[in-house]
Amino acid sequence: DLQAIKTVRTYLKKGWLIGIAPEGTRSPTHAMIEAKPGVAFLADKVDCPIVPVGISGSENSLKRMFTLQRPKITVNVGEPFKLPPIDRKNHEASLKRNTDEIMCQVAALLPPQYRGVYADHPRLIALLNQRV
Numbered sequence: 001d002l003q004a005i006k007t008v009r010t011y012l013k014k015g016w017l018i019g020i021a022p023e024g025t026r027s028p029t030h031a032m033i034e035a036k037p038g039v040a041f042l043a044d045k046v047d048c049p050i051v052p053v054g055i056s057g058s059e060n061s062l063k064r065m066f067t068l069q070r071p072k073i074t075v076n077v078g079e080p081f082k083l084p085p086i087d088r089k090n091h092e093a094s095l096k097r098n099t100d101e102i103m104c105q106v107a108a109l110l111p112p113q114y115r116g117v118y119a120d121h122p123r124l125i126a127l128l129n130q131r132v
Helices: 002-013 038-046 061-066 091-107 122-131
Strands: 053-056 074-077
Touching (some): 038 091, 053 091
């Protein structure tokens, strides 16, 4: 959606932050599911740093609030990073690589039970090994 890209660019130029849920929906198991490539496409078009955010513990938050219990939600914010440009000759593979990079950066901020389809991804393993 070209209008969405223009709108995002406008807000980023004004210094705003844009939050995006790369998976496009909520996971029924609360573990990560495969992301849509739109997030990598958008990141390429607006050429801005990405700040990964991992949120865990929200699965029972609504139920707990109704029983007047405070939910324990953890928000971990990672370091900003930039993606390499999308290779026009290998567009699909390049989009997949960048999408996986975003999701592995997020997965590295989450407890193991939330990493879902990215749990065994080689890039996630490399990121986790860098922290040791």
